Amino acid sequence: MKIEKYNQRLLAVLGTVGVIFLIVALIAFISITIMEHRRYDDDVETGILSDEKIEELQKENKREQVISYENPRLIDTINSVYIIPVSHKTLNEQEDISGLLNLNKSSSSYKPSDTRYSRQYYGAFNNLIVYNPKNGMNKKLFDKRVNFNLIKTEYFEDDILLLMNVSEKDTYKDGVINLKDFKSLYVYSLTKKELKKVGIEGMDVFNFKFLNNEKNLTIQFGVDKNKDGQFEEYNEPTLIKRFDFNSGKLTDIIDEKISSELQKTLEGTKK
Template sequence: MKLERYNQKLLAVLGTIAVVALVLFVLFMGGLIINEVMRNFRFNDQPDNALIVDRDSTETKENTEEFIRKQELTLGTPRLIDTLQSLYLIPVSQVNLKEPEQIRRRKTEALLDLSMSKGYGYHSYSGYFNNIILYNRPADRKTPVFAEKVLLTQFEHREINSRLYLLISGTTKDTNKNGKLDGADLQSFWLYDLQTATLKQVAFEGLSLNTYYVPHASAEILLNMSRDKDRNGEIDEYREPTIIKRLNLTSGKVDDLVDDRLQKQLQELID
């Protein structure tokens, strides 16, 4: 009799534990499902603000052009990057217009004029941008960094050896031929020297920038780049090889950190 009662109590306890475990499991799985649904909802709800490559345009005899505007620029919040010179950085991105607009305008050329001293500070931007404005508040001067159509995916301002630079990644070519400039295209690297107001692009045919690294107390920037081995205009990070380029800030020269001879030697070890 006692054994029977003990077994009944044991079964009751085990049943209670099983029910509680089942409830917790259901709540846990429900939480995961809700979180995944919300994540997908947020992702799908984001607008496609990749930069459109082609536009329908015609030229007239009066040195003007007519075209359909589908995107309009939008300015981000200014951020102080040089306290001594009161120099601000303004990110410029784009939004898709609900209704395309017919535009007629005279052709102009962008002019760059900037002379600034060294600065300090650090901040990184990620997303889709089409330009960067440098705002000198005391002189009330606003200077765009780029004078061509470009899609920027990441940039930052950083002090290297007492000089202030903009380190930029992005693309000017629709390498995967999808009609847009976006993060899937092969990426280039730009270095903008704020002291000399010079912009240097580092790009190689068939190579795409992945990341960059600034070694401590060095006048170099190391560029990790993938090789578009199948030449489809995109990088498969798990299937296509990477190399490291080295940009010398003093000379401006770019070379391979690991030379061909050593790469060949290492390749032979795995063949």
């Protein structure tokens, strides 16, 4: 009898401990999920201020964001060419534009790799500098206010291309220029020292991919069906085009007749 009571109490204690453990684990999971979601939102929101916000600040001779330099990345080992991404920081308090920036970057122990292949760098950028320490050359790629989070380097036998998916306008009208806004693809040739823009007005460059052994690209454009200034990949469609690197022309890959037939088949109007 005593043994049965002991077993019952033991089971009750173990059951209580198990329930407490499950509750704690559930709370921890929910907390981590919320933190990850907030961190993602913060990453998306780290864009540059919209033109309207900038105009308001300039009227008061104020600024809210300052430039910040990333460590150099070696992209051309033979010619010793680096890129220096330019990011930005949002200040806790606005400051006078006439104030000093005090931007002194300490030296880095960064050791570049000489690996030759496609590479990607992630961050919150508003410009990019191409730097050659041999001749002291440094060239900024953009003369206007932009925002991007990815720098992709693609290696060819005769060239190295830098690719950036860039937002230029606050199309979503939320006060910042960031990844929620429409993006265009910019391609910079290290050999030709030329920057090309690829985009369609009112559409978003959603994805791109090089054709096999070519500099030509296939590009997915997001269609803003509800006209809210943002492409929503889960319920808005994409179309695909081919970009000819040499001519700079965009052409349809799927002809209009096939697209029409596919749509009619989907919606059931073609029997």
